[in-house]
Amino acid sequence: MRFHDVWIIIPAFNEASIISDVISDVRSVFPNVICVDDGSRDGTADLALQAGAHVVPHPVNLGQGAAIQTGVEYARSRPGARVFATFDADGQHQVKDVVRMIDRLDADGADLVVGTRFAGTVTHVPPLKRVILRAAAFLSPQSRSLGLTDAHNGLRVFNKTVADALNLTMNGMSHAGEFIALAAESHWR
Numbered sequence: 001m002r003f004h005d006v007w008i009i010i011p012a013f014n015e016a017s018i019i020s021d022v023i024s025d026v027r028s029v030f031p032n033v034i035c036v037d038d039g040s041r042d043g044t045a046d047l048a049l050q051a052g053a054h055v056v057p058h059p060v061n062l063g064q065g066a067a068i069q070t071g072v073e074y075a076r077s078r079p080g081a082r083v084f085a086t087f088d089a090d091g092q093h094q095v096k097d098v099v100r101m102i103d104r105l106d107a108d109g110a111d112l113v114v115g116t117r118f119a120g121t122v123t124h125v126p127p128l129k130r131v132i133l134r135a136a137a138f139l140s141p142q143s144r145s146l147g148l149t150d151a152h153n154g155l156r157v158f159n160k161t162v163a164d165a166l167n168l169t170m171n172g173m174s175h176a177g178e179f180i181a182l183a184a185e186s187h188w189r
Contacts, residue, residue, distance in 0.1 A: 003029060003030045003031065003032075003102075004031065004032070004080065005080050005081060005082035005083060006030055006032060006082070006083040006084075006085065006102065007032045007033075007034060007075035007078060007081050007083070007084050007085070008026050008030050008032065008033045008034065008085045008087050008098070009034050009036065009068060009071030009072060009074075009075060009084060009085065009086050009087065010022065010023070010026070010033065010034065010035045010036070010048075010053070010071070010086075010087050010088070010089050011036045011038055011064050011067030011068050011071060011086070011088075011089065012035050012036065012037055012038060012040060012044050012048065012067070012089035013037075013038040013039065013040055013044070013061055013064075013067075013089075014040045014041065014042045014044060015040070015042075015044050015089040015090060016040070016042040016043045016044045016047055018089070018090060018091045019035065019044050019047050019048050019051065019089055020047045020048075020050065020051045021091065022087075022089055022090075022091050023035065023048055023051035023052060023053045024051055024052075025095050026087060026095055026098075027051070027052050027053075028095065029095050029098075029099065030085075030095070030098070032054075032075075032078070032081075033052065033053040033054065034053060034054045034055075034056060034071045034074055034075055035048035035049075035053040035054070035055050035056070035089070036055075036056045036057075036058065036067040036068070036070050036071040036074075037055055037056070037057045037058065038058045038061050038062060038063070038064070038066070038067040039057075039058050039059060039060040039061035039062065040061075044089075045057055054074070056070055056071065056074050058070065064154075065168045065169075065178070066168070068086055068168060069166065069167070069168040071086075072084060072163050072166050075163065076160075076163050076164065081160065081163075082159065082160055083102055083105065083157065083158070083159060083160075084157070084158050084159075084160075084162070084163045085098050085101070085102075085155070085156065085157045085158075086154055086155065086156045087154070087155060088154040088155070093154070093155045097155060098155070098157060101113040101155070101157040102157055104157075105157050105158070105159065108189075109189065110159075110188075110189045111158060111159050111161050111162050111183075111188035111189045112156065112157070112158040112159075112162050112183055112188045112189070113156070113157045113158070114155070114156050114180075154176075156179070158188075161188070162183075162186075162188055165182070165186060166179075166182065167182075
């Protein structure tokens, strides 16, 4: 099995309407899926478990950053874990993109590959959101130095070096900027 050493981390908060489909899609390629249920009250955890994910619950909603940190810590504890990916629970990411990102990680000897919503023609991101996200990437010195076009994308693939060093302290959505700052400070490739 090609991806036996890859762990997909899906932070989820009240995603019962879609979590089963997301996990089934991911598990069609990757056997190791962790769903960090971040205090959901809609049955997300039960559905994720039924879909075959390892479920790690937060008793209350702590935020996406905290859920990612919990998922990375769980994945790091698994024997043979070598590659880690964060994947949004809302169905916006594609499994084939994770495969391509892992191939790039391996081929380039990179530590971290960050997805982008701005490759090619962009039609699925509303215009105002597109402007804000592009401006945020442009205005961030770390994003520019790393060549990122979408620093707030939740689709990331990284190796054990990054997983071992990752210590997100910003629990909410601001973790995305913290992740990029850590990448720049740590000189991850």
